Amino acid sequence: MAYDKLKGRMVEKKVTQGEMAKRLNVSVSTLNAKLNKKREFTVNEVIVVCKALDINNPSEYFFVA
Template structure:
């Protein structure tokens, strides 16, 4: 669901487990969040945006908007 986040993780060579540890959550919790099965907290989103040097909008909101447009066209 969060393709930009996934792409940045690959680019920066950081695993889901490594990012989960930085966020102080489990790897499975992060996997659920990345795949849209649960939401990132505001604190987590802020940490991730700062960690990758991107705005929250770049990482989360634009992907959400694109998914909404795709869902409507289905």
């Protein structure tokens, strides 16, 4: 998972963790755990994140080894 790249995309798009957590309907601490590889994103969460951050190729952010 390229979560550092995902965090950078959030900064680039000016989306805070609070805003993203609200979009995902999770707490900020849950989102933080996901961004720090302690919990996994669900498929639906990946879709929401991609829409929010205008990501056209999710594999660059979520499906890398």
